[in-house]
Amino acid sequence: MADKQKQPGETRAADVLHRMRLDIINCELQPGEKLRFEALRARYTVSFSTLREALSRLAAESLVVAEGQRGFMVAPVSIEDLNDLTDTRVLIENEMLRRSMRYGDDDWEANILASFHRMDKMQKRLGREYYLSEEWAAVHSAFHASLVSECRSPTLIELRDKLFERAQRYRRMSSQFRKKWRKKDVEHKMIVDAALARDEDLALRLIERHIRETSENVIAHAQHLFPQETPHAFSANPQAAE
Amino acid sequence: MADKQKQPGETRAADVLHRMRLDIINCELQPGEKLRFEALRARYTVSFSTLREALSRLAAESLVVAEGQRGFMVAPVSIEDLNDLTDTRVLIENEMLRRSMRYGDDDWEANILASFHRMDKMQKRLGREYYLSEEWAAVHSAFHASLVSECRSPTLIELRDKLFERAQRYRRMSSQFRKKWRKKDVEHKMIVDAALARDEDLALRLIERHIRETSENVIAHAQHLFPQETPHAFSANPQAAE
DNA sequence: GATTCAATAATTTTCGAAAAAATCAGATTT
DNA sequence: AAATCTGATTTTTTCGAAAATTATTGAATC
Incomplete structure (x- = not known):
């Protein structure tokens, strides 16, 4: 402070x-x-x-x-913005992952495993409320960055980083009102396995699912918590993700 | 001034x-x-x-x-940057055009026709050296924007606009050392027709071709004009567009 | 009561002087 | 000759006072 x-x-x-x-x-x-x-x-x-x-x-x-x-x-938050952001991230991250799986070498693989391990260990160490920690946000961010790091496009990397940061606010909201799920570590592990196995179809499906899940979680609760008179934005119109 | x-x-x-x-x-x-x-x-x-x-x-x-x-x-220019920029633009513009063709209504169509007409008339009026004019750059920009304007994604629109501006420098370089081609107006017309006919495959193929053409033109001449000792960047490594 | 207007207050925006940092030039050493 | 140091010079960066703009208040008018 x-x-x-x-x-x-x-x-x-x-x-x-x-x-x-x-x-x-x-x-x-x-x-x-x-x-x-x-x-x-x-x-x-x-x-x-x-x-x-x-x-x-x-x-x-x-x-x-x-x-x-x-x-x-x-910048205000809104369901429209979240949907828009999510769709855009899926488009870009898909392409980056696809390319990284094509170009990625041993170092790429090693990096993914290393950052996954760091994240996994930290999550277990921090226990129940890991997602509140600034530290965890950093290793989580690093993990996802490592997956797509070998796309060979500085422009895409820069765009992705900015979108990822914009999404961070919604991620935080999502973690606040979720009930059950601890399954995130499993999801992450599945993505790692698919990526290293160079199973493009599976990996892309998983990463897309992973990205959209947070979004859907926020929207489900937002609708419940902010009917329409919220302080800023959140003006409904879900416009089903295509 | x-x-x-x-x-x-x-x-x-x-x-x-x-x-x-x-x-x-x-x-x-x-x-x-x-x-x-x-x-x-x-x-x-x-x-x-x-x-x-x-x-x-x-x-x-x-x-x-x-x-x-x-x-x-x-920011310096370089062949790597141009390739990277071009690939990214293709990815994003493709998606935007696809969506616009799905969502676009009569107004969308009318706007495309109007901005094409403005561009076409101005080009003919300015004659041989139209591409040097600031005015033309503006209507050309507006035309391309109109094609993808109905993608329903403020985020994509913003990203696209920035990438389009970054590309403008290369466009200018391209127009400096080209020999023949006056066919751009024909290309633009074909894109308009395909878009209004909602022929997705054709329209996407045409827009991608259109974007890549400038890029290839620059690279061809850049290689010739700047062997490798150029003032800033242009450090070769074409890395064939995928 | 609602609207307009003017004076006042709060806030943002701009400016160039002053502080901090990098670069240059010349002298000194290895 | 190359490398290192030192002080002067240039260039960048930061600062808060002053100017410009917007918001607020309250009286006067419709």
């Missing part, structure tokens, strides 16, 4: 950008929240201009929205 | 961002060029911080690159 962060060769603006991005995807800055400069200045201890720079970049990443000259706000 | 631009309800930073983006995609700020603050400040008549805000956003769009605390430069 306090600011002990410096950086070796990095710019202060980059640091604030990074911290703010984290705060948004962890919902410490809530969806739809108005971002006032004085408050942010106190929170991150930087100047107006530096803040503005970070905000502006986050706007380019669709994590905040800027309106005219009346400031910025955290 | 001078600055008569103001804006009604827009921010100054947004205006500079817009102008700079144009200058980059039109190669008035050349690929790989170092962007020094004093020079830019004079060119756009704004302050350091405002500049920085624009630069930072352009970095998020991959039109400039920021390195540590040694400033910014225009």
Whole structure:
């Protein structure tokens, strides 16, 4: 919460950008929240201009929205946005996984196994509430990144990373109101096996299922929790995933 | 060249961002060029911080690159980048066109016809060197946007627009060293016909061909013009488009 | 009560001076 | 000659005060 962060060769603006991005995807800055400069200045201890720079970049990443000259706000969440985001992620991640399975070598395989192992161990160590941990979010992210890392497309990798981050907020929401499922580790393991076995059809089917599951979980509960008068967005119209 | 631009309800930073983006995609700020603050400040008549805000956003769009605390430069061009960009555009535009052909209504069709007509007329009016005109770039862009506008995905639309802009620089290069081809208007017409006829297979094949053609044209000549000692990038390794 | 208008307050946006960092030039050493 | 250091110079980065814009309040009018 306090600011002990410096950086070796990095710019202060980059640091604030990074911290703010984290705060948004962890919902410490809530969806739809108005971002006032004085408050942010106190929170991150930087100047107006530096803040503005970070905000502006986050706007380019669709994590905040800027309106005219009346400031910025955290990008709202909505079922439409979630559906749109999910479909787009499936499109891109499918292609990346397909290519990675074609091009991936021994190192690729080793990396997947390593990051899966790290994630699995951490999950077991953290127990019941692993998904609240920032640490776990990081290794989970690293695991999924490793699967598609050999697609040989810097552009796709960059796009995917941004979409993955945008989805993080919904992932967090999903984990809040789920009842049973602990089966995620099993899902992950099945994806690893299919990928290493180069079973394209199976792997793609599994990853798509995996991505859509979180989405469906959120929508199911969102409909129940936010009928339509929610503070920001969530304005229904499920528009069944095709 | 001078600055008569103001804006009604827009921010100054947004205006500079817009102008700079144009200058980059039109190669008035050349690929790989170092962007020094004093020079830019004079060119756009704004302050350091405002500049920085624009630069930072352009970095998020991959039109400039920021390195540590040694400033910014225009994103370099390279054959690898072009190939990567092209493949990504094909993936995304295919999906968008497919969906638009499914969802598109009479308005969609009308819009396509209208923007095609505008482009066609302007091309004929401008004659031989139409492709140098900023105006034409705008109507050409609008035409392609209209084709995929009914995909019902704000996310895809945003991604596509950014990729399209990144590609604009290569398009400009392509038009510089081409010999014959005036057939582009025919290509465009065929795409329109296939789209309105809802012939998915044909339309997707045509749009992919259309996108890849520019790319191949650049690569063919780039190899000839920039053996390997080019000022910035273009470091070969064609890696045949899959 | 609802609407308009003006004055005031709150907030955002812009600016260029000042601080921090990188680069350059020349002298010194290995 | 190549490598290293030192101080001067250039360039980038940060800062908060000042300007511009939007929001609010309250009185005056319809």
